[in-house]
Amino acid sequence: MQIAGATAERSPAARARAGCVFCAIVAGQAPSTMIREWPEVIAIAPRSGGVTPGHVLVIPREHVADVGTDPAVSALTMAAAAQLAGELPAANVITSKGSAATQTVYHLHLHVVPRVAGDDLPLPWTPQHAARAAGQNGDSR
DSSP, X not given: OOOTTOOXXXXXXXXXXXXXXXXXXXXXXXXXXEXXXXXXXXXXXXXXXXXXXXXXXXXXXXXXXXXXXXHHHHHHHHHHHHHHHHTSSSEEEEOOOSGGGTOOSSSOOEEEEEOOTTOOOOOTTSHHHHHHHHHHTTOOO
């Protein structure tokens, strides 16, 4: 996959970060269920099983902390996620940048989350989320 403005091949030191679980997966040093591979990016199943059937994580092989760190790597990663999402009738493609945005693993990754009507997976900014939260708090609005 080629993206205009993408950087040339980087040194192995620039590609991995010690202690990073996603770098360990990319290096084959940690277990994962590989869904698909591209030269610059991999797609794996989340260890938790995901939030819906078919949920995958799309991860660049190069260690990049978040979507704002290296636009070329982010673009390659998004292109792979878009390929996967394009094979689905409906999906969310989600990433987070920083702890205030709920980022917990500081290696860029995108979630491709397949969706179906009535799957009961509310996103935090949707009316479904507000309704679910109100129900859990005993609010009958």
